[in-house]
Amino acid sequence: MSDSARPTPQDQILSSYDFFDPETLLTAHSSYMNLGYWAGECATADDASVALAHLLADSAGFRPGDRVLDAGFGFGDQDFYWLENWRLKSITALNIGAKQVKIARRRAGERKVSDRIDFRQASATGESPRPGGFDRVVALESAFHFDTREDFFARALESLRPGGTIATADILKRDSFDFESISPEDEVKIRTSLFSGVPPVRNWYGARVYAEKLAEAGFVDVSVRSIREEVFEPFLEYSLAMLEDAEFQQRVGAENLEMSRGMLADAPQIRRCVEGLDYVVAVATKPA
Ligand SMILES: C[S@@+](CC[C@H](N)C(=O)[O-])C[C@H]1O[C@@H](n2cnc3c(N)ncnc32)[C@H](O)[C@@H]1O
Structure with a gap:
């Protein structure tokens, strides 16, 4: 493996995403791990x-x-969705988390799409799997993790x-x-408030710099467009409501419920932190 493809210490921390199980997420009928876009009629995660x-x-123009x-694919849900609904030719999907890769590959096999979706364990900042060989590059709520986003x-x-x-859904300053x-301490609290693993400080800038x-x-x-009003607060409200939901409690089990309660215990403080965060959809084109 070349140095650029080798997992960095940051990548290893991030494989903490492998702690999650597809069955114990906020999503009940899928395994997405994003905050969601709560515009229109959305009733569930x-x-x-x-x-x-x-x-x-749509933003990427599939x-x-x-x-x-697809860089940072979670358990692969968006790839199954995109492949089917946009009749894509193929998806090459990268993720550093070994467990996520294993589960996504198994799911691709069950859906009989392994010949069209290639789930790889690799970093989004490593070597390109096929230079010049893609029509779209996307990162669905993952690029803030990449060390660095600029390398990606x-x-x-x-x-x-x-x-x-290229199109990203991303979290920013x-x-x-x-x-x-x-204070600088409060800024660190904001920067690290919503994340699993700590995003590299070098990714901490706003939409203009992005x-x-x-x-x-x-x-x-x-173009970099904020959708923060349709993301943070509705996600937080839904998450808080789920803590009281008997079906959710039963599905995730006592240990995960306790952990979620701990993470959401101080909702006013989370809301204060979120004031310093943006959520954007960014789109750009490689010159023809
Ligand atoms: C918030 S989750 C989003 C997952 C998925 N896109 C979704 O919407 O459900 C962030 C994902 O980025 C992955 N990730 C983090 N750093 C990465 C890197 N350097 N290269 C590839 N994937 C990475 C994580 O393992 C995780 O699957």
Whole structure:
């Protein structure tokens, strides 16, 4: 394995995602691990996660026959959804978590799509699986983890054919929040408040810098749009409600319920932290 593909200490921390089981998540009928896009009629975490996957596919401009690179695939739910609904040619999907890869591969086998979805254990910042061989590169709520996000942008540019697009649903520092008025310790609390593992400090910047970094990487037609109002608060409200939901309690079991209660114990503090965070959909094109 080349140095660029070898898991870094950061990657190893992040394989803590392997702690999660597909059956004990907030989603009851799927295994998404994102905060969801709660616009329109979404009533459950499953609906909101599918809506976010749908929004990202539309933003990336998926077309039938596309070859897609998906960076940070969780248990693969979005890939099954995209493959079927956009009639994609193929998806190459990368994840550093061994357990997630194993489960996603098994699920691909059960759905008989292993010939069209290639789930690989690899970092999004490692070597491109097929330079110039993809029409779209996407990262569904995962790029804030990559060490660094800029390295991922460089790999994405290299992976795309000319005219191909990158699209991310991503969590960032909020440009309009007054960070001057809080202590460095409080800023760290905000930066680390919503994450599993600690995202690299070098990824801590807002939407304006995000757009500049995409342009510096070589992309054009860059857009970065905030959807934070349709993400953070509805997700938090739903999560708090689920703690009292008998079906949820039974499904996740006592230990996971206790852990979720601990994580959500101080809702006002979570809300204060979220004030400093943005949630964006970013889209950009590799020059033709
Ligand atoms: C918040 S989860 C989102 C998973 C999935 N996209 C979803 O929406 O359900 C973030 C994912 O990024 C993966 N990840 C983190 N760092 C990564 C890296 N450097 N390369 C590839 N995947 C990574 C994690 O293992 C996890 O599956």
